Amino acid sequence: MKLSKKSEYGLRALLELTLAYEASSFVQRHDIAARQHIPIEFLEQILLALKRAGLLSSRRGMNGGYRLIKPPSLITLGQVIRILDGPLAPIGCVSRTAYQKCDDCPYAGQPSCPVQQAMGTVRDAIAGILDNYSLADFAAGARKP
Amino acid sequence: MKLSKKSEYGLRALLELTLAYEASSFVQRHDIAARQHIPIEFLEQILLALKRAGLLSSRRGMNGGYRLIKPPSLITLGQVIRILDGPLAPIGCVSRTAYQKCDDCPYAGQPSCPVQQAMGTVRDAIAGILDNYSLADFAAGARKP
DNA sequence: ATGTTTGTTGACAAACTCACTTAACTATTA
């Protein structure tokens, strides 16, 4: 039930991009890395994955950097974590976005599988929170009053 | 956000012990292993951990095996998963049972840390479900009507 | 007592994942 460093860094990086969104300015990887204490080369991989997934755009050369493509209110933590960490579901057989049937479970496929019932509830709770938690909400907690 | 095989096996093994609880009979590891398709030597480690944590008792020799120490209604999935997988919280800084402060987060310690806010909500949801989900509830889904 | 059944313990290891690092490459702009 753990969030990887990759996702944590990803969220923190997107926080920086969210704060810069209104100015619609590009933020460079080394600025993000410095402000959020993220190893820069690892950060690149993360930003690249988010770019490939269609959340970011980038510009090369001087004054280049990364920028959000969509408003922060339209990007959810659920999307981000699925991109960087895979499905939210604790177990494959209850995932909606990446279902995989159990191979060894004696109740496999049956709707009466107790593991599926319990973990399905957990999945719904997690997805219910993270899919309704936008980057805008996320950043709101970060601004100093 | 994933449940390990260890925890999954553990829950499935406890399912067998729950079904045998009323008869207060001992169930042998190879019966559990066979019925639930769990590698027997791995299962041992799991049962041993659950025993050390005070959920099970065991008896050696003929007609030996494992048995629940407490009624299934008093054991929660949350307890089991914490024993086998560690804290439920997605990140150390929001764990109630195993708190650990972030080292690299620029908001570390501050109540306004956005990661902490979001993941705290998730933790509460997961714990709210799993700490109120007993083995009895769990097994109820398994009995054929 | 003896042998069989069963659980106990600890060491080990293959496979995989995580968290990065290295290094070469490509594109953009001043």
Add this chain to the structure above:
DNA sequence: TAATAGTTAAGTGAGTTTGTCAACAAACAT
């Protein structure tokens, strides 16, 4: 063209997961 900045593939060391193996200890039936 020189400097800046992002792109990509590959590699790496540490740690975790998922087991396996072998020797051992206790309980029981006979």
